Amino acid sequence: MRYLYLLLVVLSASVLFYATLDFPQWGDPNSPASLHVSPVYLQRSLEDTSVPNVVTSVLADYRGYDTMFETTVIFTAGLACFVLLRVFAPKMKDTYYRHIQSGVVLHIKGQTTLLDGSRDFERIDSRWVPADIILKTISRFLIPFIQLFALYVVAHGHHSPGGGFQGGVILGASIILLSISFDLRTGLEKIHERGLGLFSATGVFIYTGIGALCLILGKEFLNYGVLSKILPVDPVMARSLGIFGVEVGVAITVMAVMVSIYNYVSSEGRLDEGL
Amino acid sequence: MNEIYSIRPLWVVLISLCAVPLIISTKRPNLRETWTILAGVLKLALVLSMLPDVLSGSSFSFNILTLFPGLPFRLRVDPMGLIFALVASFLWIVTSLYSIGYMRGLKEHSQSRYYAFFAIALSSTMGIAFAANLLTLYIFYEILSLSTFPLVTHHQDQEAKASGRKYLVYLLGTSIGLVLPSMIYLYMRFNGLDFRFGGFVPAGGANLPLNIACLLLVFGFAKVAIMPLHSWLPAAMVAPTPVSALLHAVAVVKAGAFSVVRTILFVFGEGFLEGSWARPTILFFASATVLIGSLVALYQRELKRLLAFSTIAQLSYIVLGAAMLTEHGVKGGILQLAMHAFGKITLFLGAGAIFVATGKKLVDQLEGLGRTMPFTFGAFFVGALSIIGIPPMGGFLAKWELLLGSCQSQYMGIMGVLLASSLLNVAYFIPLVYRAFFPSFPVEGKIREAPLFCLLPMLATALFTILLFFFPYPFAQLISGLWSQLLGG
Amino acid sequence: MDSILEFIVGRYNYWLYILLMMIGLYAMISKNNLTKKIVGMNIFQTAIILFYISIGFKKGGTIPILEHTSHAVEVSHFVNPLPHVLMLTAIVVSVSTFGVALALAIMIYREHGTLEEDEILKCLEQ
């Protein structure tokens, strides 16, 4: 059987090699790929959209429609994890609470939500291991900076490498860091499952909504230029702003979905203690 | 000859279909059967209403849909179709009345389903009769196969299962495996499949693919039960007797025979068949079927199986008649289509009446029953005589024409086949009837007849068998009209 | 000889992606452990990303971020932005597929208590 697999792999590889015979040299500036459409992007990006980062302008404007679906793909992944993994009825029979100041753990037989509101107690898992103090301190210290940087990456996508996806991922990572270094419940306290769900839908909604807004204003879908009708700017700047709006939407969705995928996967959908 | 564009043919087809929802939704048996009878009467009336015009040489036609380029779903009423429609729609009423007696007498289950599928089967029979091209005919032919399946397997037991399987394998297998490819080939070649008297295939019988296509069509319409594709018919005798009577003496098998006649006369025609080798092949197989079918019938112990083999033999008469391609042959074949229907249905109804009254199915058990059931056996006798072809029964006319036709044709051997078969018919029918009336043991003479609903339809068909000998007017007229069309066209 | 060498060296990025891709493909079809298969899937997808990105590269080109002042853009100075854009999408797709695959793997583990394919199949046959 193993030989069959190897044969299959070799077969595919040989087709790949065969295809390569005809390829242009690596880095050849005169390859067809570099001559047909891409020069247009490089030449027109500034005058069309006033965005110096051509990757961003292609991403969110010339091929903005792809990117909308790309965001939807992310959203879908979060949705899929929700549908597949989320268990609404927890199977845990007993509940454990920890008194924060003293570290005493209360074991309560049967389900209870009696102490959930109390600030002195936190609900924990039976296999709970106290979070490390060094980890906690450092991450508490780092997370604001990470988040600030994330916002910068989102906002500065027009001028430097960055944009919604990258920023969103960094933002999500900061929250995941919180969940890892403390526990999942702490992360969920900062941003609840409901919030994540709504955020993930809102982000994509912003993207698609901006597109639909262009439609309502009488032009093609995602034709940001028409936004100048409602914004006090000229069509080129309107495109730039449109791109920015879209990037924000992307960032929100990516952040929310990243965190919720982590939440569902790490807790097998129970959203209890996590890793 | 003028064509009348009218929706009437469509109504003839649809009327029994419209009755189906009524039949299914009605819970009360009386009302349900009223719907059936009502639909039958309306259908017959509609068919009859077209008779005068068709007799005067017009034809009705109606386009329903276009199926393929140059190939509409089209109905057309010509004399030949009208003959078949007349026979089938008239006998449907008779059989429906009979069914009431039979089904109630035996307290059968699922009677609504029974009547509903019967109605669908009749609709498709009318469709076959009025089809204007091969594809339309094929469509109705398939619907007929499928709608009769629940009727054949009505008892839903192991025996019915085996027979139903055979029924479908033969009928669907041949129609998909043989008719469909042949039809597609013809369509590809001639860009249309419209029936035309004299055939749309041009003369020149040596063409190999066309010969094969012809044979595929003739054998593919396996409802005509030419050997070796006959064995579904005896198997289908597990059905309740009215089903056997109407479907396996009239609607289904005649639909097969009708399709074959259409194929021979209206698709390929004289010009092509004259020199082809397909024709002798057909004649050979049909003759063999006539002889073997009659011979096998001699050895049957079960009455309905005997009748089934007799049917197999008699159906091939029709094929023989059409394939002879002489005036009298064709006329005889088409007359046989009508006459055999009346004769055989009488026999089947008789068999059913015997079963309802006494529960007896085997030939041996009939001995002496003629004494207790004189009317039933009287009718049975009339039917048997008609099948044999003895005047003054309608069957005689058909045989007469067929014999005349065989004299005209170059195949004199067919005459021998026909005569030999008649003798065999005598051999299996006459002793049966004789022993029923003159048993070898004494029987007390108390008359115990079948229910009235069974008896009356049977007597009616027997009466018609005789009447048709004296007044074959509509049929004979239609057939001559058909023939003059050939000469005119 | 030189031309062959040049052919090989001049296209080394392609050889790399083929190698990477075949590693991924082999892992995907031959490994017994579902996690390994998922990892193989990821390698497989990454190889394609490498392929696309290398299409876009131009010798002497820099990242496609322009200056606001420059008017005439010398196209050959900037690498082709389109493959980057496409691959951003492909990366996202591969992350999402990875997420869904992990979710499915967790479901499988929950049900069968193992991620070894043969054990699962044995379990399913019963």
Next chain:
Amino acid sequence: MSGTMTYHFSVILVTFGLLLSFITYAMTWIKRSLCLPFAVLSIGFLSYCSFSLFILVIERGPFEYYLGGWPPPIGIAYYIDELNAFLSLLVYLVALINLLCNRERFLEKQGDRIGGTMALYILFITGLNGILLTADLFNLYVLLEIASLTGYALLAIGDKRQAPFASLNYVFLGTIGACFYLLGVGYLYIKTGSLNMQDVSRLITQIPKSPTILSGFIFILIGIWIKMGLFPFHIWLPRAYTNTFGPISSLIAPLGTKVMAYVIFRVILFVFGKEFSFEIYSLGHVATLFGVAAILYGAITALRQTDLRRMLCFVVITEIGYIVAGLGVGNINAIRGSLLHLLNDVAMTFCLFLSADHLIVNTGTKIEELKGVFQKTPFGSSIYVLASLSVIGIPPSPGFFGKWYLLQGSLEAQNFWVFGAILLSSLLNTVLFFRTFEEGYYHHTESPSYGPKKTSLSAYGGILASGLLVVLMGLLAHPIVGHIVDPFLLRARLP
């Protein structure tokens, strides 16, 4: 204004699908009980859009839609013609009927997760629609992934023991398929520099015999073939479709594979072109080979199945075989036949899976458990019979017309392999379906308590609607060919 608005329906169809699915999911966190009614309304609205779009295309002929206002090859374009507009209408109709029919069952099965499930449901059909309408090779890939990801997730709902594993297998194969497609697109891009279908097709004619283009062709084909479940790339299909939740199988089985089959036609006829595929490289032989193999394999393997839904999966494989074999024969009638069959198959397979699911709910998944089901639920069974007869190809059901053209085309091309395989498989399908009919039919009991499980009126309505769809497709076969399939073939410059 209304005219331009209908013009925008092409994009509304897809993007509002997204918007509505986002809202459906968001409702999970606001008011869960509204998710399902909202989803039904959304799909209803989208069906309406799709219907208007179809009418527009029929009236005015095909048109392009530039997204973001950028003309292709710079931007992404939609290309809407009669065929994909009609297919998209079918997709929405199927989704709508299926959802209406199975509302209660979804709610019962998914409970609090219903919002997410409905969002996936809408996203799935939206993805399929995007695939149908787009004229951009890469956009097609992204939408393919949306349809696939939602498909993986939806298929994993169902039998807990089997479904996730089957779905994960599908993930692996589906990813290989999608990646092969992506790689193929990359090859085309490296040689042409464009992603727009029309543009690529223009540029390819200038470099006819390039190994790269050929490899791209091969990879794209294999990628799509994996996705559409063509033998021998079908291995994911039976397991995935068998073990999933019934209403999901009746959504995905008819739609997923057929839309991918459409992509094959789109790519071969409109990107690579007839000359490239059939004359320079002999796609005809390869496709015939695969098609005939799929037909025979599907028809024969189906006979061996004991599980009803699994049996139907092999029927799907056979149907895919018809479509590919028709493409392989390559003359106008055969391709007409396979496109018509593709359209009809959406309706037929849907009706088949939906009614079979109804039977399964009433009895069990095994064929032998069907005993007496015809008596138990005569209505559902009769629709099942209707759909099966259509698959067998009894006239005047839709299945017959597709087969007719396929047979005619293969006869004209004197391709007796395809001709024979289609006839044989029709006969085998007859045996196959009558085996299930026999189980359902020959078991008569007199007991009055022998009724179907409680089924809501809307479920019966849905099954009836699916049956009507089949009947309608059969009756309208000629106009469909004349107004939908033939213009498509004309533009593909097939004689």
